[in-house]
Amino acid sequence: MINRRTMIAGTLSAIGGAVSARTAIAQAAMSRITAYVFSFPALAGGDIRLADHAGRPLLVVNTASLCGYTPQYAGLQELWTQFHDRGLMIIGVPSNDFGGQEPGGATDIAQTAQHQYGVTFPITAKAVVKGANAHPFYKWAADARPMDVPRWNFHKYLIGRDGYIAEVFPASVEPSDTRVKTAIARALAVS
Known part of the structure:
Protein backbone atom coordinates (compact mmCIF):
# COMPACT_ATOMS: atom_id res chain seq x y z
CA MET A 1 0.00 0.00 0.00
CA ARG A 32 24.70 27.01 -28.88
CA ILE A 33 27.90 28.50 -30.16
CA THR A 34 27.82 30.59 -33.33
CA ALA A 35 30.66 31.45 -35.67
CA TYR A 36 30.73 34.94 -34.18
CA VAL A 37 32.59 33.74 -31.06
CA PHE A 38 35.75 32.99 -33.07
CA SER A 39 38.62 35.15 -34.18
CA PHE A 40 41.69 34.64 -36.33
CA PRO A 41 45.08 36.33 -36.20
CA ALA A 42 45.21 38.65 -39.22
CA LEU A 43 47.90 38.24 -41.86
CA ALA A 44 49.10 41.82 -41.28
CA GLY A 45 48.84 41.65 -37.47
CA GLY A 46 46.00 42.17 -35.05
CA ASP A 47 42.91 40.00 -35.04
CA ILE A 48 39.96 39.37 -37.31
CA ARG A 49 37.13 39.03 -34.81
CA LEU A 50 34.04 37.45 -36.34
CA ALA A 51 31.97 39.14 -33.61
CA ASP A 52 32.77 42.45 -35.34
CA HIS A 53 30.66 41.14 -38.22
CA ALA A 54 27.79 39.64 -36.22
CA GLY A 55 24.53 39.72 -38.11
CA ARG A 56 26.30 39.74 -41.47
CA PRO A 57 26.78 36.71 -43.69
CA LEU A 58 30.37 35.45 -43.78
CA LEU A 59 32.13 33.42 -46.44
CA VAL A 60 35.11 31.70 -44.81
CA VAL A 61 37.47 30.07 -47.32
CA ASN A 62 40.66 28.11 -46.66
CA THR A 63 43.19 29.21 -49.27
CA ALA A 64 46.62 28.31 -50.61
CA SER A 65 49.07 30.11 -52.89
CA LEU A 66 50.40 27.16 -54.89
CA CYS A 67 47.17 25.26 -55.60
CA GLY A 68 45.42 24.60 -58.87
CA TYR A 69 42.43 26.40 -57.30
CA THR A 70 44.48 29.50 -56.37
CA PRO A 71 42.90 31.48 -59.27
CA GLN A 72 39.68 31.30 -57.20
CA TYR A 73 41.12 34.30 -55.33
CA ALA A 74 39.99 36.36 -58.35
CA GLY A 75 36.46 34.97 -58.10
CA LEU A 76 36.37 35.61 -54.35
CA GLN A 77 37.44 39.21 -55.00
CA GLU A 78 34.59 39.53 -57.54
CA LEU A 79 32.13 38.29 -54.89
CA TRP A 80 33.60 40.82 -52.44
CA THR A 81 33.18 43.63 -54.97
CA GLN A 82 29.63 42.56 -55.82
CA PHE A 83 28.28 41.82 -52.32
CA HIS A 84 30.41 43.63 -49.73
CA ASP A 85 28.37 46.85 -49.80
CA ARG A 86 25.25 44.74 -49.22
CA GLY A 87 26.77 43.19 -46.08
CA LEU A 88 28.85 40.14 -47.08
CA MET A 89 32.16 39.58 -45.29
CA ILE A 90 34.72 37.28 -46.93
CA ILE A 91 37.65 35.93 -44.94
CA GLY A 92 40.51 34.02 -46.54
CA VAL A 93 42.27 31.51 -44.27
CA PRO A 94 45.61 30.39 -45.71
CA SER A 95 46.45 26.81 -44.82
CA ASN A 96 49.25 24.42 -45.61
CA ASP A 97 47.11 21.37 -44.77
CA PHE A 98 46.52 20.11 -48.30
CA GLY A 99 49.48 19.14 -50.42
CA GLY A 100 51.81 21.59 -48.66
CA GLN A 101 50.54 24.27 -51.03
CA GLU A 102 50.94 27.21 -48.64
CA PRO A 103 54.57 26.77 -47.54
CA GLY A 104 55.51 30.46 -47.29
CA GLY A 105 55.04 33.09 -44.65
CA ALA A 106 52.94 36.24 -44.46
CA THR A 107 54.92 38.08 -47.14
CA ASP A 108 54.52 35.20 -49.62
CA ILE A 109 50.80 34.88 -48.89
CA ALA A 110 50.27 38.64 -49.30
CA GLN A 111 52.24 38.59 -52.56
CA THR A 112 49.94 35.95 -54.02
CA ALA A 113 46.59 37.08 -52.62
CA GLN A 114 46.91 40.84 -52.64
CA HIS A 115 49.47 41.61 -55.33
CA GLN A 116 48.90 38.83 -57.85
CA TYR A 117 45.09 38.54 -57.47
CA GLY A 118 44.20 42.00 -56.10
CA VAL A 119 42.46 40.67 -53.00
CA THR A 120 41.12 43.40 -50.70
CA PHE A 121 39.04 41.24 -48.33
CA PRO A 122 40.63 40.21 -45.01
CA ILE A 123 43.20 37.43 -44.97
CA THR A 124 44.16 35.63 -41.77
CA ALA A 125 47.55 34.36 -40.75
CA LYS A 126 48.22 30.78 -41.81
CA ALA A 127 46.02 28.35 -39.86
CA VAL A 128 45.38 24.63 -39.52
CA VAL A 129 41.92 23.74 -40.86
CA LYS A 130 41.71 19.98 -40.34
CA GLY A 131 42.42 17.45 -37.64
CA ALA A 132 43.07 17.66 -33.93
CA ASN A 133 45.09 20.87 -34.22
CA ALA A 134 42.54 22.70 -36.35
CA HIS A 135 41.67 26.29 -35.58
CA PRO A 136 38.63 26.41 -33.22
CA PHE A 137 36.40 27.79 -36.02
CA TYR A 138 37.17 24.75 -38.15
CA LYS A 139 36.61 22.36 -35.23
CA TRP A 140 33.22 24.04 -34.65
CA ALA A 141 32.36 23.75 -38.35
CA ALA A 142 33.39 20.08 -38.40
CA ASP A 143 31.16 19.39 -35.39
CA ALA A 144 28.26 21.22 -37.03
CA ARG A 145 28.69 19.67 -40.49
CA PRO A 146 30.86 16.52 -40.17
CA MET A 147 30.15 15.44 -43.75
CA ASP A 148 31.19 18.86 -45.13
CA VAL A 149 34.72 19.34 -43.80
CA PRO A 150 37.47 20.78 -46.01
CA ARG A 151 38.99 18.12 -48.21
CA TRP A 152 41.18 20.55 -50.17
CA ASN A 153 42.08 24.20 -50.50
CA PHE A 154 39.31 26.73 -51.30
CA HIS A 155 36.57 24.96 -49.35
CA LYS A 156 33.86 27.54 -48.63
CA TYR A 157 31.65 27.91 -45.55
CA LEU A 158 28.81 30.41 -45.88
CA ILE A 159 27.70 31.56 -42.44
CA GLY A 160 24.22 33.06 -42.28
CA ARG A 161 23.23 36.19 -40.38
CA ASP A 162 22.31 33.94 -37.43
CA GLY A 163 25.93 32.82 -37.10
CA TYR A 164 25.34 29.22 -38.21
CA ILE A 165 26.49 27.43 -41.34
CA ALA A 166 24.00 28.12 -44.12
CA GLU A 167 25.79 26.44 -47.04
CA VAL A 168 29.03 24.62 -47.77
CA PHE A 169 30.81 24.54 -51.12
CA PRO A 170 33.76 22.26 -51.86
CA ALA A 171 36.88 23.48 -53.64
CA SER A 172 35.57 22.37 -57.01
CA VAL A 173 32.72 24.91 -56.85
CA GLU A 174 34.01 28.23 -58.21
CA PRO A 175 33.10 31.43 -56.35
CA SER A 176 31.38 32.63 -59.53
CA ASP A 177 29.09 29.57 -59.59
CA THR A 178 25.40 30.45 -59.60
CA ARG A 179 24.86 28.23 -56.53
CA VAL A 180 27.34 30.33 -54.52
CA LYS A 181 25.90 33.66 -55.67
CA THR A 182 22.33 32.49 -55.04
CA ALA A 183 23.20 31.28 -51.53
CA ILE A 184 24.91 34.60 -50.74
CA ALA A 185 21.97 36.60 -52.07
CA ARG A 186 19.59 34.46 -50.00
CA ALA A 187 21.72 34.95 -46.85
CA LEU A 188 21.81 38.71 -47.45
CA ALA A 189 18.03 38.83 -47.94
CA VAL A 190 17.33 37.27 -44.53
CA SER A 191 16.80 39.96 -41.92
Whole structure:
Protein backbone atom coordinates (compact mmCIF):
# COMPACT_ATOMS: atom_id res chain seq x y z
CA MET A 1 0.00 0.00 0.00
CA ILE A 2 1.38 3.44 -0.99
CA ASN A 3 1.03 6.12 1.61
CA ARG A 4 0.18 9.70 0.81
CA ARG A 5 3.69 11.04 1.51
CA THR A 6 5.31 8.61 -0.94
CA MET A 7 2.79 9.53 -3.63
CA ILE A 8 3.31 13.29 -3.16
CA ALA A 9 7.09 12.89 -3.12
CA GLY A 10 6.97 10.83 -6.33
CA THR A 11 4.73 13.40 -8.04
CA LEU A 12 6.98 16.31 -7.03
CA SER A 13 10.04 14.39 -8.18
CA ALA A 14 8.44 13.74 -11.60
CA ILE A 15 7.44 17.40 -11.96
CA GLY A 16 10.91 18.54 -10.91
CA GLY A 17 12.51 16.17 -13.40
CA ALA A 18 10.34 17.47 -16.24
CA VAL A 19 11.13 21.07 -15.29
CA SER A 20 14.84 20.26 -15.05
CA ALA A 21 14.76 18.58 -18.47
CA ARG A 22 13.01 21.60 -20.04
CA THR A 23 15.48 23.94 -18.36
CA ALA A 24 18.44 21.90 -19.60
CA ILE A 25 17.06 21.91 -23.17
CA ALA A 26 16.45 25.66 -23.04
CA GLN A 27 19.94 26.30 -21.68
CA ALA A 28 21.50 24.11 -24.35
CA ALA A 29 19.62 25.99 -27.09
CA MET A 30 20.64 29.35 -25.65
CA SER A 31 24.28 28.34 -25.34
CA ARG A 32 24.70 27.01 -28.88
CA ILE A 33 27.90 28.50 -30.16
CA THR A 34 27.82 30.59 -33.33
CA ALA A 35 30.66 31.45 -35.67
CA TYR A 36 30.73 34.94 -34.18
CA VAL A 37 32.59 33.74 -31.06
CA PHE A 38 35.75 32.99 -33.07
CA SER A 39 38.62 35.15 -34.18
CA PHE A 40 41.69 34.64 -36.33
CA PRO A 41 45.08 36.33 -36.20
CA ALA A 42 45.21 38.65 -39.22
CA LEU A 43 47.90 38.24 -41.86
CA ALA A 44 49.10 41.82 -41.28
CA GLY A 45 48.84 41.65 -37.47
CA GLY A 46 46.00 42.17 -35.05
CA ASP A 47 42.91 40.00 -35.04
CA ILE A 48 39.96 39.37 -37.31
CA ARG A 49 37.13 39.03 -34.81
CA LEU A 50 34.04 37.45 -36.34
CA ALA A 51 31.97 39.14 -33.61
CA ASP A 52 32.77 42.45 -35.34
CA HIS A 53 30.66 41.14 -38.22
CA ALA A 54 27.79 39.64 -36.22
CA GLY A 55 24.53 39.72 -38.11
CA ARG A 56 26.30 39.74 -41.47
CA PRO A 57 26.78 36.71 -43.69
CA LEU A 58 30.37 35.45 -43.78
CA LEU A 59 32.13 33.42 -46.44
CA VAL A 60 35.11 31.70 -44.81
CA VAL A 61 37.47 30.07 -47.32
CA ASN A 62 40.66 28.11 -46.66
CA THR A 63 43.19 29.21 -49.27
CA ALA A 64 46.62 28.31 -50.61
CA SER A 65 49.07 30.11 -52.89
CA LEU A 66 50.40 27.16 -54.89
CA CYS A 67 47.17 25.26 -55.60
CA GLY A 68 45.42 24.60 -58.87
CA TYR A 69 42.43 26.40 -57.30
CA THR A 70 44.48 29.50 -56.37
CA PRO A 71 42.90 31.48 -59.27
CA GLN A 72 39.68 31.30 -57.20
CA TYR A 73 41.12 34.30 -55.33
CA ALA A 74 39.99 36.36 -58.35
CA GLY A 75 36.46 34.97 -58.10
CA LEU A 76 36.37 35.61 -54.35
CA GLN A 77 37.44 39.21 -55.00
CA GLU A 78 34.59 39.53 -57.54
CA LEU A 79 32.13 38.29 -54.89
CA TRP A 80 33.60 40.82 -52.44
CA THR A 81 33.18 43.63 -54.97
CA GLN A 82 29.63 42.56 -55.82
CA PHE A 83 28.28 41.82 -52.32
CA HIS A 84 30.41 43.63 -49.73
CA ASP A 85 28.37 46.85 -49.80
CA ARG A 86 25.25 44.74 -49.22
CA GLY A 87 26.77 43.19 -46.08
CA LEU A 88 28.85 40.14 -47.08
CA MET A 89 32.16 39.58 -45.29
CA ILE A 90 34.72 37.28 -46.93
CA ILE A 91 37.65 35.93 -44.94
CA GLY A 92 40.51 34.02 -46.54
CA VAL A 93 42.27 31.51 -44.27
CA PRO A 94 45.61 30.39 -45.71
CA SER A 95 46.45 26.81 -44.82
CA ASN A 96 49.25 24.42 -45.61
CA ASP A 97 47.11 21.37 -44.77
CA PHE A 98 46.52 20.11 -48.30
CA GLY A 99 49.48 19.14 -50.42
CA GLY A 100 51.81 21.59 -48.66
CA GLN A 101 50.54 24.27 -51.03
CA GLU A 102 50.94 27.21 -48.64
CA PRO A 103 54.57 26.77 -47.54
CA GLY A 104 55.51 30.46 -47.29
CA GLY A 105 55.04 33.09 -44.65
CA ALA A 106 52.94 36.24 -44.46
CA THR A 107 54.92 38.08 -47.14
CA ASP A 108 54.52 35.20 -49.62
CA ILE A 109 50.80 34.88 -48.89
CA ALA A 110 50.27 38.64 -49.30
CA GLN A 111 52.24 38.59 -52.56
CA THR A 112 49.94 35.95 -54.02
CA ALA A 113 46.59 37.08 -52.62
CA GLN A 114 46.91 40.84 -52.64
CA HIS A 115 49.47 41.61 -55.33
CA GLN A 116 48.90 38.83 -57.85
CA TYR A 117 45.09 38.54 -57.47
CA GLY A 118 44.20 42.00 -56.10
CA VAL A 119 42.46 40.67 -53.00
CA THR A 120 41.12 43.40 -50.70
CA PHE A 121 39.04 41.24 -48.33
CA PRO A 122 40.63 40.21 -45.01
CA ILE A 123 43.20 37.43 -44.97
CA THR A 124 44.16 35.63 -41.77
CA ALA A 125 47.55 34.36 -40.75
CA LYS A 126 48.22 30.78 -41.81
CA ALA A 127 46.02 28.35 -39.86
CA VAL A 128 45.38 24.63 -39.52
CA VAL A 129 41.92 23.74 -40.86
CA LYS A 130 41.71 19.98 -40.34
CA GLY A 131 42.42 17.45 -37.64
CA ALA A 132 43.07 17.66 -33.93
CA ASN A 133 45.09 20.87 -34.22
CA ALA A 134 42.54 22.70 -36.35
CA HIS A 135 41.67 26.29 -35.58
CA PRO A 136 38.63 26.41 -33.22
CA PHE A 137 36.40 27.79 -36.02
CA TYR A 138 37.17 24.75 -38.15
CA LYS A 139 36.61 22.36 -35.23
CA TRP A 140 33.22 24.04 -34.65
CA ALA A 141 32.36 23.75 -38.35
CA ALA A 142 33.39 20.08 -38.40
CA ASP A 143 31.16 19.39 -35.39
CA ALA A 144 28.26 21.22 -37.03
CA ARG A 145 28.69 19.67 -40.49
CA PRO A 146 30.86 16.52 -40.17
CA MET A 147 30.15 15.44 -43.75
CA ASP A 148 31.19 18.86 -45.13
CA VAL A 149 34.72 19.34 -43.80
CA PRO A 150 37.47 20.78 -46.01
CA ARG A 151 38.99 18.12 -48.21
CA TRP A 152 41.18 20.55 -50.17
CA ASN A 153 42.08 24.20 -50.50
CA PHE A 154 39.31 26.73 -51.30
CA HIS A 155 36.57 24.96 -49.35
CA LYS A 156 33.86 27.54 -48.63
CA TYR A 157 31.65 27.91 -45.55
CA LEU A 158 28.81 30.41 -45.88
CA ILE A 159 27.70 31.56 -42.44
CA GLY A 160 24.22 33.06 -42.28
CA ARG A 161 23.23 36.19 -40.38
CA ASP A 162 22.31 33.94 -37.43
CA GLY A 163 25.93 32.82 -37.10
CA TYR A 164 25.34 29.22 -38.21
CA ILE A 165 26.49 27.43 -41.34
CA ALA A 166 24.00 28.12 -44.12
CA GLU A 167 25.79 26.44 -47.04
CA VAL A 168 29.03 24.62 -47.77
CA PHE A 169 30.81 24.54 -51.12
CA PRO A 170 33.76 22.26 -51.86
CA ALA A 171 36.88 23.48 -53.64
CA SER A 172 35.57 22.37 -57.01
CA VAL A 173 32.72 24.91 -56.85
CA GLU A 174 34.01 28.23 -58.21
CA PRO A 175 33.10 31.43 -56.35
CA SER A 176 31.38 32.63 -59.53
CA ASP A 177 29.09 29.57 -59.59
CA THR A 178 25.40 30.45 -59.60
CA ARG A 179 24.86 28.23 -56.53
CA VAL A 180 27.34 30.33 -54.52
CA LYS A 181 25.90 33.66 -55.67
CA THR A 182 22.33 32.49 -55.04
CA ALA A 183 23.20 31.28 -51.53
CA ILE A 184 24.91 34.60 -50.74
CA ALA A 185 21.97 36.60 -52.07
CA ARG A 186 19.59 34.46 -50.00
CA ALA A 187 21.72 34.95 -46.85
CA LEU A 188 21.81 38.71 -47.45
CA ALA A 189 18.03 38.83 -47.94
CA VAL A 190 17.33 37.27 -44.53
CA SER A 191 16.80 39.96 -41.92
